[in-house]
Amino acid sequence: MRFANFVKATALTATALWLAGCASTGGQSTSDVESNTDFATEEVVIETFPAYSPAVQAVIDSGEIQASPEEIEQLLAHKTYHFAFDSSKLKQSDYKALDVQAIYLNSSEGRGKKITIQGNTDERGTRTYNLALGERRANAVKNYLVSKGVSPSRIEVISFGFEKPVDPAHNSAAWAKNRRAHIVIN
Secondary structure: OHHHHHHHHHHHHHHHHHHHHHHOOOOOOHHHHHHHHHHHHOOOOOOOOOOOOHHHHHHHHHOOOOOOHHHHHHHHHOOEEEOOOOOOOOOHHHHHHHHHHHHHHHOOOOOOOOEEEEEEOOOOOOHHHHHHHHHHHHHHHHHHHHHOOOOHHHEEEEEEEOOOOOOOOOOHHHHHHHOEEEEEEO
């Protein structure tokens, strides 16, 4: 009898502890969580715009060239084209930059711009010869832009010959820098 009372008391204590444990979880009942899901279904759309210059955006919008915006920006900034000694032939590496220039100049953003191409030579040769060579170099750039659809009436060609060197030194490194055609967009 005494043992039976001990078992009953133990069972009652265990039941009381179990009920107290269930009542003190502190969390929300599952019925409360289900009722709060109605407000989380609204979709928020945030539009972001990249900070490209209008010239870069015009080239991107054309869809005519496969390049990143950063590469297009570098190609648009490339305005000086160098030539070999006694040559007015464009280098193969210049064509992509000139393509990007042409796309920009034919876009609605660049269509109203005037272009001046300045031809230059190194100091070797006569003044007359260098003026003619500078003009041939400027015309090489002009003719490529015209072949890409830029109106020739928008392009002015000027030859400075050897009169405006970027490097006044008298060595081959300076001469290579001075043999150039430079695009100025107004």
